[in-house]
Structure formats: C-alpha cells, structure tokens
Amino acid sequence: MYNTDILVVGAGAVGIAIARELSKFNIDVMVVDKKDDVGGDASKSCSSCISTEFTLTPGTLESKICQCSRPLFDQLCRDLDVPLNYCGSITPAVNQEQFEKIPSILKKAFDNGVYDVEYRSKEELLEMEPNLNPEVLGGVYSPRDTQINQFLLVVAQAENAAENGVEFLLDCKVEGIELEQGRVSLVRTTKGDIRTKYIVNAAGLGNDEIAGMVGECDYTVHPRKGQFYVLEKDTPVKVSHIILSIPLPQTRGKLIIPTVDGNILVGPTAEDLYDKDDKKTTKEGLKEVEREARMLVPGLHMEDTITQFVGLRPAREPEGYNILVSEKARGYVGISGVRSSGLTGSLGIAKYTIQMMREAGLTLERKKGFKATRKGIVNFSKASDEERDRLIAEDPLYGHVICRCETVTESEIVQAIRRPVGARTVDAVKRRVRAGMGRCQGGFCGPQVLEILARELGVDAEEIRKRDGVSYMLRHEK
C-alpha cells in the first residue's frame, strides 16, 4: 500500500510537467505509468516542435494554453539543461491554392497573439532555405518556433521532480479507482493499491479508460497514427528551419524538421485508427510522407534514413483540449483532447490544471529548498579536446566509447542508469544519451549496452528488455 496526496497517471510530457510543477509545493506527489520509462507515448514519438501554434483556432482553450506555454520553455530549458533548437519555421506556399491562403494564415496568427509571424517573398525564402522547392511563391516565417529533444524534456523534468521528492512507479497499470463519499480515495494498480486524495489523469491514449473508472467519460479517444522518417546527420540536403505545410482540403501536408542533434525528421501521416497498439509503419504511409515532403524540399535524400517510426496521437471526440476538475468524483482531474500541440502545450497545461485545482479547494504551500535546476549528462561528443581530457581524468569511463556512431561513452550510459528515474531498458538508455541512435542503430553498441545494463542493475542479461512488456532482448522463452 502506497500513500500520496496527488497521484498523476501518465508519465508523458503533460503528466511529468504537472508532477514537476507540483514538486514546488509541500505536498506528496506520485507518478504512475504502465510503461517502463518516463517519456510517454505520443510525447516521445512526435514532431518534437515547441512552437507558437499560430494556426490554431483563436479563442479556444488549446490556443490560449499554447500561447502561454511557449514562453515557459525558454526558462525551463535553461534551468533543466534541455537542448532547444531556436530554428524558427517557414511555411512555404508551393502552388497558387496555397498562396491564396497566406492572408488568412497571417490573420489567424495575429488573432492568436503571435505578432511576430510575417510574410516572406520567394526570394527571401530561398535565401533563408536554399533547398526549398524552387517553385515556392512566398510564405510565412515564424521566428519563435523551435525544436526540442523531447526525450530529454520529459526526463529532465522527471529527474528534477524526483530530486524534489516526487515518487515514481513505472511498469504500473491503473486497474480501478475507488471513491469514498463521492471522493477519490484508493487507486488499484498492478503494483498494489495507492491511497490518494487526488488523481490527475494525464494518460494520453489510455485517458478514456481511466476516466471511465470514475464515470467521467463522455468522450472517446482513438489513436491518430503518424509515420516519420529520421535522416542521417550527414545527409547532403538539409534544412535549417522547421518547414511546415499549408494544409489543403485533400491533405494536411508534412513537416521537415532539423533536430537539435543534427538529424532531419520528416513526417507525419495522420491516420485515424482504432487499435491502440498499432505502431506499424506501412509502405503506403512512408511513401505518402516522402511524396509530400518532396513538395517542400524536392532534393531530400530519403535513402539516408536511419530509422522510421510511428507515433500515436490521442484524438478525442469531441475534439479540443478539455481540463476537468470533477464535481461528481471529487479529487478526479481529467486532462483530455491534448493532441499534436501537446508537447508545446504541456507546461501551460500544468500551470492551468493546478490553478483549476486550487480554485476547487486545493491548498498549496511553497516548498523551502526546492531545487529549481538540474544539469544534464555531459556529452562527450559535444565536448572540446580540453573538456574531453578533463572528463576522462575525472571519470575514466568517459575514455571508453561504446556507441561509435554517436560517440557515446560508458560514463554517459552508466549515468543514465544511475540517475533518479534512471534507464532500465535498452531504449531508455538510447533516449537519454543516444547510444544506438546513429546509423548502425545499435548493431555495434547494443550488445555492450545490454551488458552494462545487466551489470548496473545487478541482473542477468536475459532479464534486460528493449522496452516494455516482454520485449526481452535475448531468448524470451524460458
């Protein structure tokens, strides 16, 4: 039996932002997630943009929260040492139909309070982004759109929250919620019962299931599949801005995104599904991504792909952000409808949700000694010769390169495992320090990461998993 004041369900961008925000106060907070690691589902497999979301419908809760949320990232990324690529975005019109939509896009940006979005001519755009489709007619430039390492965004907040007392229970699925006199009192999970005063449902795709447990589910959630390509760092045709598409009735278009780590991300599709486990890439989907991305940057070298992946965004019906502080089941807080803007919206959602909880009677008192900052694992690959020498002198494991493609050392992998809310699986190591994220996709470093994990966790290599469930790396049938 565990005891807490506030239980957050879901360790994705939204759940972790809420937990970290709550860790500033004198209150017990616990996070549970059915997965093996923090980072969520949609949050880790998304376009990884923190943007001004200037194309949202003005006046909606989603627009309001995203506009307030975007500026919060500048401080958070400084405090928690999260890399943010201040690249800006370009939305080019590559045909007349798109070109005619530019005035309405500019008007929408203005109505959303994004005053720095401006028109750019064909010549200006081609100078900013020489690989753009030469048939571009003009387009929109948004300087404050950024790209973030979405894994580290969540991991950094989780580590900091843990430092400030938040407890984590992973590989833990919520199975039921019990009320006492109309108030949340007990949550049943696969890892035992948790007594709590509040439950915050930030379970993304699994949102409706949790809401149903307290009878607050008057909506449905289904997955919207997005398929992506990741291109190698040294692919010859790159972009330096996020390239967005102007949606047309027949397609919403694709994005081309330069990541902080130097890769190019291309995608996504938007396919409505009913199977929440369907994370399969398809030939057709990947072809669509390629075809539509080429409308923006025709010269992309898609053969330089190092991986393809699927993200499932939770699509709510009816649509739109919804933050519910339940009266029927007091202590239940439901966050639903958070879709592709969710990463951008996450910090704002946390602030907004906590304010609503306060208005409904939650009292919060600031914690003395709250640690506001966190340092990331120092990357050997990004260090200068002098820094590298110093790192190895301090920890000889920095002298042992494990992942040759991304130049990741044993020290970084060990730190990723030993830190609070540390890595327990091969993929969790990869997301924290990029071992296995390069061109050979773990072919060389995978067997070594496996041994390091087993050694650090004090288990047999056969116990080591790729990620959740029964994803054992070695012979899984005993």
Add this chain to the structure above:
Amino acid sequence: MRELECDVAVIGAGPAGLAAAAAAKKNGAEKVVIIERDSSPGGILQQCIHPGFGLNYFHEELTGPEYAGRFIAEAEKAGVKVLFNTMALDLREEELMCSGPGGLLRVRSGAVVLAMGCRERTRANLVIPGSRPAGIYTAGTAQRLINIQGHMVGKKVVILGSGDIGMIMARRMTLEGAEVKAVVEIMPYLAGLRRNKVQCLDDFNIPLLLSHTVTDITGVDRVEKVTIAPVDGNKDPICEESREIQCDTLLLSVGLIPENELSRGRGVPLSSVTKGASVNQYMQTEIPNVFACGNVLHVNDLVDNVSRESERAGRNAARYAAGVLPVGRPVSAVPGENVRYVCPQRVIPGGDEEIRLFFRVAAPGEEVTVSARSGDRVLVSRKAPFVNPGEMESLTISAEDAVGLTADITVEVKGGAR
C-alpha cells in the same frame, strides 16, 4: 594531453590493420602503432568461430580466431605496438586524435592507414515496414551475442538476406537449438559464397527462398511473425502471394557499408559505388599520406584477399613515410561490361609493383572471359567458369605491362550471361 609520434599509424586491429601494420614494419617503418577501440586484437574475426578462413592465404582451413592469431603473432614479432581501448575520434591534417582510459592521445605520423572495417545495413536502411519489437538483429550482432557473450537471441528464426554472415548464422543458430524457418533473398541469386549455401543451408535442410522479401514485421514487444512475399522483376512484392511465418527473431544479412566517418571528416574522396576511399594501386587515397585497406575500402568476402591488399597498404604507407613511394599521373581503372566496380580506381603507370585490380560483376555468368584493357591494348585476360556478384574477382597486371599507359584501364566480363 598525451602525444605520440610514429612513422605509420593504423586505425583498427582487425585483419586489415594487423596485416598492414606488420607489413609497414617489415618494410622499413621504424615505429608502427595500431589504434584499437576493443580490448583485444582480431576485429570481427574474433566472433567468426567457424572454419573456412585461410584456404587461399595459408592453404589450410582455419577458424576466424585462428586466422587472426597468425597475424597477431606476425604483428607482435615484427614489433608493432597496439594501443587497446583507444578510439580514433578525429583524423585531422596534422594529427589523429584518439581517446582512451588515460585521456586524449594526439598521434602524429608520417602516414595513416585506414582499417576501420564496415558496419551492417539495418532494417531501417531497407525501410521494411511493420512494428519495432525486440528480436530484430543484424546477423553480425547476433553472432557477437552468441559467440562472444554467450547469449541466445531467439528460438524461431527467419533470416533476410543470403549474405555470408546470414548463412553462417543460419547454421550457428541451428546448432544452438534454434529453428531457422527460412533464409529469404530478394535477388534471384545468392548474395554470398556458394560453399556457404552448401555447408550452412543445404546440409541443415534450411530452405532458401530466392526472389522473396519480408514485407511486414508483427509484434508489440517481441517479434511474433513476419510476412514474406515473392517479388516481381522490379523487386516489388507480389502481395497476393504473401504468407506469414511465425517466429520470435528476424536476422538481417543485407549488406555491409564501409565505416568511413573518420575518412569523411578528413575529406578523403570516396567512391559512390564502394562507399570506400578511391585509391591507387598502392592503396593510397587522394590524400597522399592516407592509405586504406580491408572492408573500410570495399567490402570483401574473403579475408585472405583483405590480408594481401592490406599488406600492400602497409608496405606503401611505410614507403610514403620514408619518402620513396613512386608518384605520377594516374589513369583511371573503370568498370566495363558486367562489372560493377573496380578497386583500386586509379593506376600510376611505371610503378615498381604488380597491380592487382579487384572487382565485382554486376550479374552472374558462366564460362565468361574476364579482361582488362587500356584503349585497344589488352593487358590481361582469362577465362572464368563462373562469376557471381557475391564473389569478388581480381586481375593482376605486371608492373612492366603498365609502363607508359595513357588510356584508362577498363575491366570487362564478356559472354556467358545467365
């Protein structure tokens, strides 16, 4: 920061690096150093515990570790110094920057030999659709896990690609108690050596499905099944004829890519076909003090060839460091009919060594004539009973025959196309 000066620095203590270093030492280089990231020498041969090595070079059959052992002893005897647990990070004009447990190490040398080997193509390179569960390994990674680390990777296996490592792993997995359900090859012919098909597949009744590919991978956590389909003449799958194979593991043996990141950082021009450096007959790249050999130069199927070619690289790196390597204006060695590439890509006429041109055919053939000519002048010609893209061929031109050449050398394989 530690510093080290030497005549020849070799990157990699695999078969290529060991042979190159020993040869450099024997040919006058006083101080020869190998930079090796692993804690022991031998490179990938350490995990190749099967026999079949050395038939060509030693005229006897050895295992990978035995074959490597001969060259390790040779390098030791010659007085080569190997720095283990040391990773070459950056090849610069003036130095090779390395890191190891003692900190950074700046290596300055008269010549550098690139011998970093290659990596395996991945599932992502092929863009195989499906989910991304555990249980998908490249054949070499599985080989390391089984032979070096003593772990079993799966019990019901499908292998995509009929490369040599794939076939060898089909046998290895079978011997370890796994059931290999099929080896699936997209091309209408074998990718690896024929002898491996006989010894690794036929002898164990493992079906080889030519002109087939994997079209889907299913499994949430661990591989549950793969879908395979025959392909048409354009290598497009015929989905109506697809079928599923239940398995927990998919091994990939779908090609190797030279690991040229260091070379690229130094600005060494690479061939778009071999993905390795463009070299002359001395194994010298277009950056005069940089030489290359082994699988970082072009992917080989027999280590015996690697050893010979690497000895050439080491010898000539030593001669370059001593200032006695011949120079001259090269002619190109180019692929002609039914030849995919030729390596070396350039030949300096009037040199003092015989010239060995390695090449691969584009398509299989029987009873063919293999020749090299410069303009209308045939330099060398021979008959071959059988050629296959999976088996590297070579032609040797004597130094005298290359004197005074002005026209490009074209290598061609004529007649007998299947």
